[in-house]
Amino acid sequence: MSETKAIPDPNHPLLPVARAYTNYFTPTVTGIENVPTSGPALIIGNHSSIYWAPEVWITFMAMMDRRPGEPTNGVAHEILLRAPGLGDSLRKFGVIPASQEAASKGLKDGGAVMVYPGGDWEACRPWTDRGKIDFAGRKGFIRLALKLGVPVIPAVANGGHDSIFVLSRGERTARILQLDKLVRSKVFPYTVGVPFGIAPILPQIPLPATVDVSFLPPLDWSTQPGDPDDTNAVDAHYEHTVATMQTELDRLRAETPNPVATGIKNHLAALPGPLSGLANLL
Known part of the structure; x- marks a missing residue:
């Protein structure tokens, strides 16, 4: 294999740390068989929890486990x-x-590339919108997939955004600070939690919400080559993608309507001996 390919190191010291971190969110992963064991694929997810983003680590490690020794990139x-x-x-x-050039190279190298089209806009959406897919109209991933003719596989996550109470994206503050020019960001989120109470951007302790990740089959429109310059087609593919992911997110939320309570119950059930019985109290 070419040394220029970004193949994760299975012995990387960050890996056990990442697994221990995601265990806090008692994750479940379904549909991983939809990710090819080799070859290019564009994995698209919905982004949550500001900087904590447990769905990113859960999704990426599931991809790594599915594709040992193969290019797998976030x-x-x-x-x-x-x-x-x-x-x-x-x-x-x-x-x-996070650029079209780097993602394109990863796919051309035969990699499975994980992207979050909604970026910080979606990750910092208010807690009241936690059940909503919000890509903010960003369609670059559609054009990239059509240009390269690679399958697009949604990885829909539920629960992560229940762990942090985001009050506001803080768009006005971001404009005042000119963050768009400084760091290409239009958000400066305000949250409420422990230990900082109501605060801007500071890392509140996340609640142990259960995070479920569901890999869906490749989207129909991505199974055939297409024209990335066909605006009508790109718009239609974008709407179809968001609608498909929203339907799956709705299903996951119906199955786990209170991820925080479920997460606490899962942690209690894992306690040794009779202490595990505490889970029955929830």
């Missing part, structure tokens, strides 16, 4: 990849820059 903001120490560690874990 994307991250340039700020993270330029951070001393952290950037190199993330790259060795299979993380590539």
Whole structure:
């Protein structure tokens, strides 16, 4: 295999840390058989929980387990990849820059590339919108898939956004601080929680909400090559994609309407001996 391919290191020291972190959210993963064991695929997910984003780690590690030794990539903001120490560690874990160029290269290398079209806009949506897919009209992933002729596989997640109470995206504050020019962001989220009460952007402790990730079959429109410059087709594919993912998110929320209570119950059930019986109280 080419050394230029971003293949995650299975012995990376970050991996056990990531698994321990995601265990806090007692995750479940279904439909992983829809991810090909080799070859290119564009995995698209709905983004939650601001900086905590457990669905990202759960989805990515499920992809790694499905494709051992194969190129498997997630994307991250340039700020993270330029951070001393952290950037190199993330790259060795299979993380590539969040750009069309990097994603295109990953797919051309035969990689499964995980992207979150909604980005920080969706990840910072208000808690009251936690059951909503919100890609903010971003259609670059549609054009990329049509251009390269790769399957698009939704990875729909529920529960992560129940763990953090986001009051507002803070768009006005972001405009005042000119964050769009500084770090390409239109949000400066305000949250309420422990230990900071009501606060902007500070890392509140997330509640142990159960996070469910469902990989769906490849979307019909992505199984055939298409014209990335056909605006009407791109718009139609975008609407179909969002509607398909929203339907699945609605189903997951109907199955687990209170992810926090479910997560607490799961943790109690895992306690040793008779202590596990505490789960029956919920």
